Amino acid sequence: MKVSVDRSLCYGSAECAYRAPDVFAFEDGYGVVRPGAAEAAGDPRVREAVREAAERCPALAIALTGAEPEAG
Numbered sequence: 001m002k003v004s005v006d007r008s009l010c011y012g013s014a015e016c017a018y019r020a021p022d023v024f025a026f027e028d029g030y031g032v033v034r035p036g037a038a039e040a041a042g043d044p045r046v047r048e049a050v051r052e053a054a055e056r057c058p059a060l061a062i063a064l065t066g067a068e069p070e071a072g
C-alpha cells in the first residue's frame with residue numbers, strides 16, 4: 001500500500017498523526033508520511049489505522065493506492 005498526503009489540501013489538523021502515528025507525523029504544520037512507512041503499513045493493525053486516518057482526514061488529503069480490497 002502506498003500512502004501519500006497532498007500538502008495542498010492538508011490544513012494541519014494533525015488527526016492522521018494522532019490516529020496512525022506509525023505512519024504519519026506532524027511536521028511544520030502538515031501531516032507527513034514517515035519515511036519507510038510503506039513497510040509499517042504491511043501490519044494489518046497499522047493498515048487499518050491508516051485507512052481510518054484517510055477516511056477521517058477532514059481535508060481528504062490522504063491518498064491510499066494499491067490497498068488490498070476490504071475483507072468481508
Ligand code: SF4
Binds near residue numbers: 005009011061
Ligand atoms: S488529518 Fe488530513 S488535514 Fe489533518 S494533518 Fe493529516 S493530512 Fe492534514
